[in-house]
Amino acid sequence: MTTFDADPVDALTDQDSWNLLGSVALGRLATSVADRPEIFPVNFAVQQHTILLRTAEGTKLLHAMLNEYVAFEADGYNVEEGWSVIVKGRAYVLGASELVEAERGQVLPWTTTVKDRFIRIVPIEISGRRFRFGGESE
Amino acid sequence: MTTFDADPVDALTDQDSWNLLGSVALGRLATSVADRPEIFPVNFAVQQHTILLRTAEGTKLLHAMLNEYVAFEADGYNVEEGWSVIVKGRAYVLGASELVEAERGQVLPWTTTVKDRFIRIVPIEISGRRFRFGGESE
Numbered sequence: 001m002t003t004f005d006a007d008p009v010d011a012l013t014d015q016d017s018w019n020l021l022g023s024v025a026l027g028r029l030a031t032s033v034a035d036r037p038e039i040f041p042v043n044f045a046v047q048q049h050t051i052l053l054r055t056a057e058g059t060k061l062l063h064a065m066l067n068e069y070v071a072f073e074a075d076g077y078n079v080e081e082g083w084s085v086i087v088k089g090r091a092y093v094l095g096a097s098e099l100v101e102a103e104r105g106q107v108l109p110w111t112t113t114v115k116d117r118f119i120r121i122v123p124i125e126i127s128g129r130r131f132r133f134g135g136e137s138e
Numbered sequence: 139m140t141t142f143d144a145d146p147v148d149a150l151t152d153q154d155s156w157n158l159l160g161s162v163a164l165g166r167l168a169t170s171v172a173d174r175p176e177i178f179p180v181n182f183a184v185q186q187h188t189i190l191l192r193t194a195e196g197t198k199l200l201h202a203m204l205n206e207y208v209a210f211e212a213d214g215y216n217v218e219e220g221w222s223v224i225v226k227g228r229a230y231v232l233g234a235s236e237l238v239e240a241e242r243g244q245v246l247p248w249t250t251t252v253k254d255r256f257i258r259i260v261p262i263e264i265s266g267r268r269f270r271f272g273g274e275s276e
Contacts, residue, residue: 028211030168030175037168037175039209041222071177073166084179 010130017085017128020076022046027074029053029061029121031091044074047105051087051121065091065119072121077131085128087121094118148268155223155266158214160184165212167191167199167259169229182212183243189225189259190243200255203229210259215269223266225259232256 012020021027029040040061045052051072055061070091075084094102094117102118150158159165167178178199183190189210193199208229213222232240232255240256 026213026215028166028168028177030166030177030209032170032173032175035170035173036207036226037170037209039166039168039177039211039224041211041213069174071168071175073177073179075164075179077164086177088174 012083012085012128012130014126014128017126018046018049020083020128021051021074021085021087024074024076027051027072029091030071030073031065032069033063044072045105047102047120049123051089051123052102052105053119053121055117055119062093062117062119065093068092070121081130081132083128083130085126087123087126089121089123089125091119091121094120150221150223150266150268152264152266155264156184156187158221158266159189159212159223159225162212162214165189165210167229168209168211169203170207171201182210185240185243185258187261189227189261190240191257191259193255193257200231200257203231203257206230208259215271217271219268219270221266221268223264225261225264227259227261227263229257229259232258 025043025045027042027044029042031038031040038060042053042055042061053061068090070089072087072089073084075082077083098120099118102120105118163181163183165180165182167180169176169178176198180191180193180199191199206228208227210225210227211222213220215221236258237256240258243256
C-alpha cells in the first residue's frame with residue numbers, strides 16, 4: 001500500500017512541478033461555492049504555465065467557475081515513490097478570441113460528448129512534493 | 139490518453155461507490171477556508187461508510203478541518219474505463235474515545251513520520267460515475 005501524505009518529502013522546483021504536470025492528463029479541480037468545497041475530476045493540458053481544461057456547456061463545473069479562485073491537483077506514483085503538484089490560482093472561461101490558442105493545447109482526444117468550453121487556470125502559486133514510500137517509524 | 143470528464147457516463151449505486159472507494163488507498167480532500175479552496179492528496183480507509191484519514195499534528199490539513207464541510211474524491215482507471223467517486227460531508231478530528239475504533243480502520247502502513255491524528259468524514263452524499271473512454275463525436 002502506498003501513501004501520499006508520506007514522509008520523507010522533497011519539495012519540487014516550480015519547473016519540476018510543471019514538467020510533472022505535463023506528464024499526466026488527469027487532475028482534480030477544487031472550487032468553493034458559498035464556502036462549500038466542490039471537487040471535480042478533469043482532464044487537462046499544460047499550456048505556457050497555465051492549466052487548460054475543457055468542459056461542456058451547462059455543467060456543474062462551469063457553474064463552479066463563478067467563483068474564480070480554484071485549487072488544482074495532479075499526482076502520480078509507482079511502488080517506490082509518488083509526487084503531487086498543487087496549483088492555486090484564478091480560473092476563467094475563455095472567450096472566442098482565445099479559442100485558437102486554446103485549441104493548440106490539445107486537451108484531446110475527446111470522448112463521445114463534444115466539450116465546447118475552455119477554462120484556463122492562471123496560477124498564483126504552484127507547489128510540488130515528491131514522496132518516498134516506507135514504513136512508519138517507531 | 140484517457141479522460142475523466144468523459145462520456146458516456148454511468149452513475150454508480152452507493153454500494154458500488156463504496157466498494158470502489160474501498161479498493162484504493164489514495165484520494166484527495168478539498169476544503170474551503172475563507173471561501174478559498176484547498177486540496178490535499180491523502181491516504182484513507184473506508185470504515186462503516188465513513189472515510190478515515192490520518193495526519194500529523196500541526197499540518198495544514200488539520201488546520202483546514204476548522205471548516206467542517208469537505209469534499210473528497212478518489213478515482214481509478216485503466217485503458218478502457220475509469221471511475222470517480224465523490225463524497226461530500228462533514229469532517230471532524232477524532233477524540234481519544236474513538237481512537238481504538240479508528241485504529242481498526244488500518245489506514246496503514248505508514249511511512250517514516252508518525253501520523254498522530256485521525257480525521258473522519260461522515261458523508262452527507264456520495265456520488266460515483268464510471269466512464270468509458272473513446273474519441274470525440276463529430
